Amino acid sequence: MALTTDFAGIDPGSRTAGSKDYSRYRIVPARHPGRLAGTIFAAVVIIAVLYSIFTNPRWGWGVFAEWFFAEPVLVGLGRTLLLTVLAAISGSILGTALALARVSKSPLLSGLSWGYIWLLRSIPVIVLLLILNNLGYLYETIKIGIPFTDTVFLDYPTVQLLTPFAAAFLGLTLNQSAFFAEIVRGGILSVDHGQLEAAAALGLPRRRQAFRIVLPQAMRSILPTGFNELIGLAKSTSMVYVLALPELFYTVQVIYRRNLEVIPLPVLETATDTVRKIGFRDAATLRAAGGAVRIHGISKSFGSLKVLDDVELSLPAGSVTAILGPSGSGKSTLLRAINHLERVDEGFISVDGDFVGYSRKGDTLYELKEKDILKRRADIGMVFQSFNLFPHLTVLENLIEAPIQVRGVGREDAVQLAQELLARIGLSDKINAYPRQLSGGQQQRVAIARALALRPKVLLFDEPTSALDPELVGEVLDVIKELARTGTTLVIVTHEVGFAREVADTVVFMDGGRILEAGPPARIFAQAEHPRTREFLAKVL
Template sequence: MTLASNVAGLPAHADAPAPGRDFSRYRIVPARYPARTVGTIFAAGVIVVVLHSVLSNPRWGWDIFAEWFFAEPVLVGLGRTLLLTLLGTTFGFLLGTLLALARVSGSPLLAALSWGYVWLFRSIPLIVLLLILNNLGYLYGTIWLGVPFTEISFASWQTTQLITPFLAAVLGLTLNAAAFSSEIVRGGILAVDQGQHEAAAALGLPRHRQVSRIVLPQAMRSILPTAFNEIISIAKGTSQVYILALPELFYTIQVIYRRNLEVIPLLMVATVWYLVILSVLSFVQRHIERYYSRGALRNPPPSLIAQALERLRRTIDQGTARSTVPAVPAPSAGAGLPARSGGEIRISCVSKSFGALKVLDDVNLALRPGSVTAVIGQSGSGKSTLLRAINHLERVDEGFIAIDGDLIGYRQDGETLYELKEKDILARRVDVGMVFQNFNLFPHLTAIENIIEAPVTVRGVGRAQALAEARELLARVGLAEKADAYPRQLSGGQQQRVAIARALALRPKVLLFDEPTSALDPELVGEVLDVIKELARSGVTLVIVTHEIAFAREVADQVVFMEDGRILEQGPPARVLAEPDHPRTREFLAKVL
């Protein structure tokens, strides 16, 4: 579009040029910013002055610098510095991650032990810790491996022989780094939205898989910047092991300049090598951050590491496909959604309180297999809590919920009920899918990766079969072309349809919808409701918390109206929505219809 066409539409009172005037040959002069020019000149001047001062002053001893920069003793000391950095970083962050997981665990004693470790080793200066470890033989003559508080010993060593200066340095760097890295990792874990934990749990993913596949990859975005600061601190902190007379880079430089008295040139050798180390770390940090930022931006910049890993993954996948996996035909347009017969839901005398607030009060409800139930009521009436209780994301205070006769959260033995462990609850959740109000897609996984994660991990479906079924599901919800898109690259309606496909991938008996359209723009509501209408004909038992009264009238077999944690009315939509018995139902409908 030309500039002439832009100004043609200006109102009559604007200073528009005469009709037919051609601006295409005009020269455009960019706006000038004098302050920027002054700042640029000033910065350039500072750089020139500093470089001239450093390079022209013979006392810097650049000839001495050049002589020693690649000298063998310096390179040996550099290698030891790099080794200490690598070992301190690796062991420090491994121990720190375990401490962070212990800190956020459900065990008060384990969390207290982790807190005590962090408190102690963040308080002790590194140089003091190194000296204590190097003189550990004064406190303990031998170190032995055996059963505590008994005479049973498997092996023992003389402390002075076992704890060499190098091992003392590694231990000191590890123990010090673990205390700081623990808080870095814990901060990253706490930064992951609670909805991500619930979405992973609702899919039945094992706890270790929730942490390794869902939580930690997202936490890495918060962890990495401060983690690399800590790695840089470890690299520089290796200079403190000079106190142990360990010939790393800084100690080697000290030995050399004490002999030739060329202090500044030799210190510059150490400085430049530290700059090289930190520059390499900064380069690696940049590309690792790009890798873990996948899904955070609509159009992320390419990452060299991500590209290399993707090429490697494709090579492996292609080799596996050629050797073991037959070609999978594309699904036909009329293929149905994977489904199974619906489950019966029985809710008996269920109550739930949050402190003094009772959100569910003696709720009783029976839903037949394959039925579609719409739960309506004002905000705060207990609808969402009831839904979460069916999936055992909320543990009820009283009463029981059963799917096809199996109690959620308990194992029956005669007349005794035993509360299930978390791994057993996760296994039972596989039959109860859930679609959340705010989607809760995993932002670091593509649409198709979101869908296949639970079938592969929980159901044990082969990856090729899971991919084929996921593509079929995406096609049925109208998103076949969005398989490799990240959630942030999708509209709200598209994200909700992916969330539905993800829940369906496990072929649940029951599918729960927690206000599936409340987070959507009005224009996007229809596309999600159309998918739910199709599901209503699939045989899966649906329970839908919704404010869409017209939708409930069209799709639901029965409507449940809740108020203050109680079910005030239930029945067919034609009766409850047209001729309700309870006055509170009539009052509510009068406001929303």
């Protein structure tokens, strides 16, 4: 297939043959009046609030300034921060141990951990602190020795051992560990079970599996919630006032009782709390009218890395194009640029003469707003390498969501179309299944059906078989082969050279962000002109 750089809708007489002149186009950035109005409204609210606060003498800023750096307040703040840090460290360590016990295969150990977590999460912190503060009434002394004998190594009065600070530290630790244990357990369960199997296959000890393989990966889930819990812990330290421990809140209350200033000292508490926060932070069913794709001189960079470099390509309506190339050659970025998931730095892309991401008036291109881009994107379907099905929706719900919400199709018609598509790909019996109940090949076929439900002009495939087991590749490729006969324009990034040779009308080879060669499969695979193409094919054929 011959390549062309013609742009549909552009007067060919305005350019010389073979030129790439698009300098006459002037791009006008999209305007967002709603965004501007929101900014102005937010600025007015902020100014009004600040003016009200700083000009009202009843806020008592003089008193606030007098006491903010007073020694008792700074000492109380230091004690609060110390309690927060110590309880966070000890609670995290104990919580991690409880989480590991919770997922243990020992029913007794797991049950003990569950009971501890349930009990400590049920008791309010203030109640727990009061119990610990009065522990000397329940147990006068703390003894360490050999059980059921008279041998005692340590015998110490409880009230002397459990000082207010120790009671506060212990209470916050016990409370924090129960909540942190569930956070860690959730993170552990979020790690793919295959990771454990891989570690076990390597013969790694269970301890190594837990601390080297599972927990580091679980941190992606643990850290965000864990930091929120630390902020809550910093706030919870104010409850230790019941122990008469002179931390920040207790100190502020004592000062308040002396000067009877109502507002300034709660403001002080809020300000120092902010300091703590800153510290943590049927073929007819599938048939569609394909669209002609024109890619004209596009370039794209990520920082200093240029991933697309002056790419030119013309894909006729109903064609099937396979894009080959080594990893990092820009294949996936080019695919994402076609449906505007990646915005290019230079150049233009059109489908049936309509510019992707822009509206045209004469020689001026107006950047579209996101809602308009979404409407046009419905004509350019995409099937992802990792399926990206919505896990909380059934197969049917995955297929009918976009036709109803984007195309405005009635639910009855959308359901009928979904049933027909599932019948064509052999998955009618999975209509009410969830993605997690499907194999990889089945998920990819559903992803293809979901894209087809919008009846797109162009359908993009980003390495559709790379995430599949070899025995599942064939069932997905068979569906794509059938699609190639429906009239939809297909653009496929793939490493399946045999498939590309059999199905594609045009094979494109990319390297270093440029198209080095393009043409019919027979010529590319048998008589490639570019040495880099021949080198690549020699390794994969």
